[in-house]
Amino acid sequence: MLGEGILKGLAETAKNFAGSFVSEDRLTTVEYPEQRLLPIENTRDFPFLVYDGEDPEAGLRCVSCQICEKECPPKCIYIVKSTDKKPDYVGKPQFYPARFDIDISVCMSCQICVEVCPFEAIKMDTEFELSTDDRFGGLILDKHKLAKSNEHFQRIHPTEAAEVDARLAEEKEKVEAKAKAAAEAAAAKSAAEAAARKADAGSAGSNAEGVKP
Amino acid sequence: MIEGLIFGLLSILTLAGAAAAALLRNLVHCALSLSVTFVGLALMYLSLGAQFVGLSQILVYIGAVAILVVFAILLTRGAGALTPHRLIAAAGWRLGWIASVAVGFVLIVALVRSPLPVSGDHAVKVTVQQIGQALMGPYVLPLEIVAILLTVALIGAVIVAMPEDQKEMR
Amino acid sequence: MNSATLDQFFVLLQHHVAALFPTVLQPWVSMILGVVGIVAVFPAIFALTTVLERKGLGRMQNRLGPNRVGPFGILQPIADAIKSLTKEDIVPRNADDVVHFLAPVVLVVAIFLGYAVLPVGRNMVLLNIDAGILLFFAVGASTELSIFMAGWSSRNKYSLLGAMRAVAQMISYEVPLLLAAVVAVMMTGSLAPTAIVQAQGGFTGIFPHWYVFTPWGFAGFTLFVVAALAETNRSPFDLPEGESELVAGYFTEYSGFKFALFFLGEYLGMMSIAGYGITLFLGGWGAPFSFLTFIPSWAWFFAKLFLAIFFFIWLRGTLPRLRQDQLMNFAWKFMLPLSLLNLCVAAAWRFLGEWLGGGTVAELIRWLVCAAVLVLAYVLLARTLLRQQNISPRSYRYAD
Incomplete structure (x- = not known):
């Protein structure tokens, strides 16, 4: 019958109207600044730089290789390489970025910089409250604003961070093992040398066992 | 005094609207000016105390006729296109002048020859009820004839506008 | 006090x-x-x-x-x-600036004029004239022109489309709106809103003599509400300003204060048409029960007005937008015949009352006969139209 559907619809909206006052579960929205929904794990907006440890300067993973700068499609990354070197997470001396700027008014959140980075140094952030009253300067993020700790990364992208951490740990172990082996070899070598030298010094005449390898 | 002032202002409004409707080059502007004239006439009726006529004038002429004119303009040619100056002096302009002078002459003669009360004392206050009774009493035949005429025109318009294949079907 | x-x-x-x-x-x-x-x-x-x-x-x-x-x-x-x-007041470069400026002004002025004859309480009407209802319909009709002016002067295809839709819709629904209102005028024998309210002022027992409680009054009221929704471009008849189709329809190119004027005009139009619906069928400022007459008349009027506004909001939250052909079919094939029939029923009600004389039985017979005619017509018309519509899964000529 004509009009029946209209009445049904009116009943439905009336139910919603009354129900929204009595049952909190019905509400599909949250009151934003006070209540927040957890971001979905694969959320991404703009890149940030990961650092290990406490000090953002010392722990920065970036070695200023400038691959991301070259790959960035809208060219929103600007890097100045340092002249000196600092040790990286395994202790190897590396360059570091003297300047690292990202213009997020240009960035298109494509994540290509993350994919090309060989050092796991740049990752995507989920921070979205970036509004500013300066549309030019305020949207250029420098090294200090970009640097965020590994703990932050672990919090926003747990799965990816775990993977990265495992890989880095493995690499570090490998490097350490290598270093240890090298150190051992060097120690053995130096021990042998020392022994030889001692033997040398002890008896110049009787060098039965000595430098002979 | 005040009546005279109001009458003067309304006359200026009405005549200006009419002049603009005839002289403006943009057809939609002409149509809108014409509706200004209609409003001026309606206000004049109202200022004379003829509520029913004045309000019917607005209802029919602004609500229907002006809209009809506008629709006709929009559906027939590029709305907003300026009419070229030479249209005013187009081939049939003499005929146009003759027709308008003839119509004006007839109207003026009719106006001059009709016995109008000179002062406001003779004016009768006509209520809506009296108009209704007159239409249903002595004027019922003209009313019905007009009604039938309009109905015929309406049906005719629908048949003219009907798609050809549907006309065959009937 | x-x-x-x-x-x-x-x-x-x-x-x-x-x-x-x-x-x-x-x-x-x-x-x-x-x-x-x-x-x-x-x-x-x-x-x-x-x-x-x-x-x-x-x-x-x-x-x-x-x-x-x-x-x-x-x-x-x-x-x-x-x-x-x-906000900045932006006028498009190609727009016809005089008409563009005049359109919102004309709209708001015309709609305010309609309030001049609206009785909002006992003795509370600005202009108590004989032809009050006619004045309301006259100024209501002239808002169409301002909507056309707005749409045309913007030189924007969405605006023009919105304006054309609005004008077509308003002209179509003005006919049933007028015819639905005419029954109340017919029964009162006057075009003055105050007289119409007074005619509904009596009480039988505790119930008032509102026109909506008679068969023709109920039908007239329903038709009036539907036509009023269409006339004020409210949902589900908001095709002229359908956001998803036409941005904002005829006022797409307006910003700042002029936009606010259109917004104001729309809501004032809605309230004035609701006010007239209340005046014509819901007893105007009259109390709904005889024991509630101590509450001031203006309070009743505004209470009814808020109720009407809430109903409009409720409908907007419920119904989806119609299609243009559905809109036109509904106006000409359903609303118009029913409102014409309602006119005849109202006349029959009047003469049946004279023939049958007074008495409860005669009243009951009159009531039932009139109601039966209207319900029968409604059912038959609705069924015929629904059958003609042949509702089936949509087929796309070019997309498949």
Whole structure:
């Protein structure tokens, strides 16, 4: 019958109207600044730089290789390489970025910089409250604003961070093992040398066992 | 005094609207000016105390006729296109002048020859009820004839506008 | 203060203020006071309506709605007003600037004129003229022209489409709107809104003599409400300004204060048409029960007005938008025949009353006969139209 559907619809909206006052579960929205929904794990907006440890300067993973700068499609990354070197997470001396700027008014959140980075140094952030009253300067993020700790990364992208951490740990172990082996070899070598030298010094005449390898 | 002032202002409004409707080059502007004239006439009726006529004038002429004119303009040619100056002096302009002078002459003669009360004392206050009774009493035949005429025109318009294949079907 | 004084409070206030002026000026002063009252009260209700509408729609969609500005978001309209007043007024380069400027002004002026004859309480009408209802319909008809002006002068295809839709829709629904209103006029024998309200003033037992409680009155009221929704471009008849189709329809190219004027005009139009619906069928400022007459008449009018506005919001939260052909079919094939029939039924009601004489049985017979005719016509018409419509899965000629 004509009009029946209209009445049904009116009943439905009336139910919603009354129900929204009595049952909190019905509400599909949250009151934003006070209540927040957890971001979905694969959320991404703009890149940030990961650092290990406490000090953002010392722990920065970036070695200023400038691959991301070259790959960035809208060219929103600007890097100045340092002249000196600092040790990286395994202790190897590396360059570091003297300047690292990202213009997020240009960035298109494509994540290509993350994919090309060989050092796991740049990752995507989920921070979205970036509004500013300066549309030019305020949207250029420098090294200090970009640097965020590994703990932050672990919090926003747990799965990816775990993977990265495992890989880095493995690499570090490998490097350490290598270093240890090298150190051992060097120690053995130096021990042998020392022994030889001692033997040398002890008896110049009787060098039965000595430098002979 | 005040009546005279109001009458003067309304006359200026009405005549200006009419002049603009005839002289403006943009057809939609002409149509809108014409509706200004209609409003001026309606206000004049109202200022004379003829509520029913004045309000019917607005209802029919602004609500229907002006809209009809506008629709006709929009559906027939590029709305907003300026009419070229030479249209005013187009081939049939003499005929146009003759027709308008003839119509004006007839109207003026009719106006001059009709016995109008000179002062406001003779004016009768006509209520809506009296108009209704007159239409249903002595004027019922003209009313019905007009009604039938309009109905015929309406049906005719629908048949003219009907798609050809549907006309065959009937 | 007794209830009679309270009832006439605003009228007495007007007299007292006017009495402060010299005698020559008194009629003018009281007129100006009335105008100021209308111009102050109805836009204030408009402001309140915008926030109530947003909150109500939110609740119907299981949201909270605006609740930041002031307690429960009640000051939201002030924020909106500041926003629209401080925005840049942009006129498109190609627009016809004179017509573009005049359109919102004409719209708001015409709609305000309609309030001049609306009785909002006992003795509370600005202009008590014979042809009041006619004045309302006359100014209602002239809003069409301003909508056309807005759409055409913007030189924008969406605006023009919106304006054409609006004009076509308003012309189509004006016919059933008028015919639905005519039954009340016919029964009262007067075009004056005050007379129509007074004619509905009596009580049988505790129930009032509102026209809506008669078969023809109920049918007329329903038709009036549907036509009023279409006439004010409210959902589900909001095709002229369908956001998803036409941006904002005829006022797409308006910004700032002019946009606010269109918004104001739309809501004022909605309230005035609701006010006339109340006057014609719901007893105007009359109380709904005889024992409630101590409450001031103006309070009843505004209570009914808010109820009507809530109903409009409720419908907006419920119904989806019609298609253009459905809209036209509904107006010409359903609304028009029914409103014509309703006219005949109203006439029959009147003459049946004379033939059958008084008495409860005669009343009952009259009531049943008229109701049966209307219900039968409704059922038959609805069934025929639904059968013609052959509702089936949609097929796309080019997309498949």
